[in-house]
Amino acid sequence: MKLDSPFFDRIRVKPDRDRRLKTDGPQCQWAGCDKPATHRAPKGRHSEGQFWSYCFDHVRAYNQSYNYFAGMPDDAVTAYQKDALTGHRPTWKMGMRGAAKTAESARTFATEGIADPFGMFEEVGGAARPDPAPARESRMIRNAERRAFESLGMEISATPEELKARFKVLVKKYHPDANGGDISTEDRLRDVIQAYNHLKNAGFC
Structure with a gap:
């Protein structure tokens, strides 16, 4: 659109809110300051939810100190x-809430047979038992061996x-x-002999 267009003068932009600085607001609460209060600053401990009203310069000075x-005291700061x-x-230590008497808990824990390798349940009488031995891994069966079986x-x-007896029967x-x-x-006999020899070489019989 050209600046000399007759439509240019018809364009009006209306902001969604008045962005001009308010001058009728509260006054800065800093001693001796008559500037408008544009910022809030917390009053401090034991006054949560309460704020001072300061101008920009004084809220910056307040925040710095x-x-x-x-x-x-130092121990109270550390605890906080x-x-x-x-x-x-x-918060509660693990195993403290809902636990019965220590002796009774120990008997219950001992009868449940729960492995506690890291000793996490010592407070309720748990014993650091080792983990149960893992199940022995079975021998890996290849496809050729499955077909032989x-x-x-x-x-x-x-x-x-059993394999030897079955071979003789076949x-x-x-x-x-x-x-x-x-x-x-003959073809079936050849398959039986090859299957048995394969299992024999693989250590199954």
Whole structure:
């Protein structure tokens, strides 16, 4: 739009609020100051929620010298800072709330058989027992070995004696001499022999 456009004079921008400095507000509470109070400053300890009204220069001077812990002994300051970590809310040691008598808790704990390797429940009579021994890892079975077990019709948990007995039964069953010279079972016999030899080389029998 050009500056000499007839539409330029029709444009008006109305702010959402009056941004001019208020001069009819409260006066600065700093001694001897008659400037308007534009900022608030906390009055300090034991006066939470209460504020002084100062001008900009005096609120800056007040903040530079403000000390919330003024007049408090060192041990009280340390205790306050420690309580501030939990928001000044009460806390209890682990195992203290809801616990019965120490002797009774110890008997209950002992009968539950809970492992406590880090001694977290000593306050209620817990004993730092070691963790239970992990379950022994079973032998890894590869796909070829699974197929060999399936060829013999046996479970993976079969013992070497069971595998050997099963192998003898299948050889007698599929051998051509046991079938009147019929060679149609030779392929099945070959699978059984290969499966047994594979398991034997892998240490299963």
